[in-house]
Amino acid sequence: MSDSEKSGQTRQYITFMANGQEYASDIMAIREIRGWTDTTPLPHVPHYVRGVINLRGNVLPVVDLRARLGLGMTEATAKHVIIVVHDGARTTGMLVDAVSDIITLASSDVQPPPDVMDTGDDSGIEGIAILDGRMVTLLTTSSLSAGLAA
Secondary structure: OOHHHHOOOEEEEEEEEEOOEEEEEEHHHEEEEEEOOOOEOOOOOOOOEEEEEEEOOEEEEEEEHHHHOOOOOOOOOOOOEEEEEEOOOOEEEEEEOEEEEEEEEEHHHEEOOOOOOOOOOOOOEEEEEEEOOEEEEEEOHHHHOOOOOO
């Protein structure tokens, strides 16, 4: 936990849906939100990598969030979106069902994941927030692209 989180400062998150559940990532890591674009598949990549797209002349790997979290593959349609995230080391696209909202959370709003969850270094789960009666799973963007070549 960073010093700012320990002191109770707030952070903003973008919330999005995948497999009927609400997730969120730090707004500072989000570069853009774009409509679904068919990907070019690549050989020898993890099962959750849909392929790559051309993002203004750059090759962008696209991760299927549902598959990355072990929830099955997404049947992508024109209603799905790709959230472009940058974690400092790489830029990755994240296929999600829809973008929902921007929320502000204090560190006191975030609870650690339950003990029954596999929360190893590459789990991607930062914590869980209860907001207006709904549970939002907070994801770390660096962990979501774990396993991709730098």
